[in-house]
Amino acid sequence: MAIANTFKKRKIAVLGSRSVGKSSLIVQFIENQFVENYYPTIESNFQKTVRYKGTEFECEIIDTAGQDEYSLLSSKHVIGIHGYVLVYSVNSRNSFNMIQIVYDKIIDFCGKQDIPCVIVGSKMDLQSSRQVQSMEGENLAKQNHAAWVETSAKDDANISEVFELCLAEIEKRSDRNLQRDAASPSSRGSCHIM
Numbered sequence: 001m002a003i004a005n006t007f008k009k010r011k012i013a014v015l016g017s018r019s020v021g022k023s024s025l026i027v028q029f030i031e032n033q034f035v036e037n038y039y040p041t042i043e044s045n046f047q048k049t050v051r052y053k054g055t056e057f058e059c060e061i062i063d064t065a066g067q068d069e070y071s072l073l074s075s076k077h078v079i080g081i082h083g084y085v086l087v088y089s090v091n092s093r094n095s096f097n098m099i100q101i102v103y104d105k106i107i108d109f110c111g112k113q114d115i116p117c118v119i120v121g122s123k124m125d126l127q128s129s130r131q132v133q134s135m136e137g138e139n140l141a142k143q144n145h146a147a148w149v150e151t152s153a154k155d156d157a158n159i160s161e162v163f164e165l166c167l168a169e170i171e172k173r174s175d176r177n178l179q180r181d182a183a184s185p186s187s188r189g190s191c192h193i194m
C-alpha cells in the first residue's frame with residue numbers, strides 16, 4: 001500500500017536586481033554559510049524541508065539571475081510558483097526601485113491583485129553605506145500587501161524568517177480561498193494550493 005505523502009510542496013521564487021544577495025540569502029538558509037565572493041547566478045534550484053506551524057513544507061527555492069527594468073519576466077518564475085521573495089539591498093537605491101517594477105510585472109502576468117510575497121532589505125550589516133531606510137521598505141510592503149524584513153546573510157540575521165514569512169503569506173491566501181469557497185459554493189472549482 002502506498003504511504004500518503006504528508007509533505008506539502010511549496011515553490012518559492014527569489015527575484016531582485018543583480019548582486020543584491022539573493023544567492024547568499026538562499027545559501028545561508030540552506031547550507032548555513034556565507035560566501036564573500038560574487039558569482040553571478042544563471043539559475044539554481046534548492047530544496048529544504050521547513051516546519052511551519054506544525055506542518056512540514058517541502059520548499060523548492062528558485063534562485064534567479066538578477067533582473068533590471070528591461071528584463072522580461074520568465075514564465076518559469078510565475079507559473080507554478082506559490083510565493084515570492086523580492087530582494088533589494090539596503091545600500092542600493094536602484095535595487096529598491098526595482099522591487100515595484102518586478103512586483104508589477106508579476107501581478108500583470110498573474111492577472112491578480114496581489115501575490116504571496118516577502119520584500120527583503122538585504123545586507124543590513126552595511127549600515128554606513130545605507131541608502132534605503134527601514135521605514136521605506138516597510139511602507140512599500142504595506143502598499144503591496146506584502147511582508148517585509150531586513151536581513152544580513154553575512155551575519156546570519158533574519159534568514160529563516162524570510163522563508164517563514166513567505167510560507168505565512170502563501171498559507172494566509174490559501175485559507176482565505178477556502179473560506180471564500182465555503183461561503184460561496186458557486187466559486188467551487190477554482191484552484192487551491194494542496
Ligand SMILES: Nc1nc2c(ncn2[C@@H]2O[C@H](COP(=O)(O)OP(=O)(O)OP(=O)(O)O)[C@@H](O)[C@H]2O)c(=O)[nH]1
Binds near residue numbers: 066125153
Ligand atoms: N556585507 C554583505 N555582503 C553581502 C551580503 N549578502 C551578499 N553579500 C555580497 O554581495 C555580493 C553579491 O551576492 P550574491 O548573493 O551573489 O548576489 P545575487 O543577488 O545572487 O547576484 P546575481 O546572481 O547577480 O543576481 C557577494 O559579494 C556577497 O558576498 C550581506 O548580507 N552582507
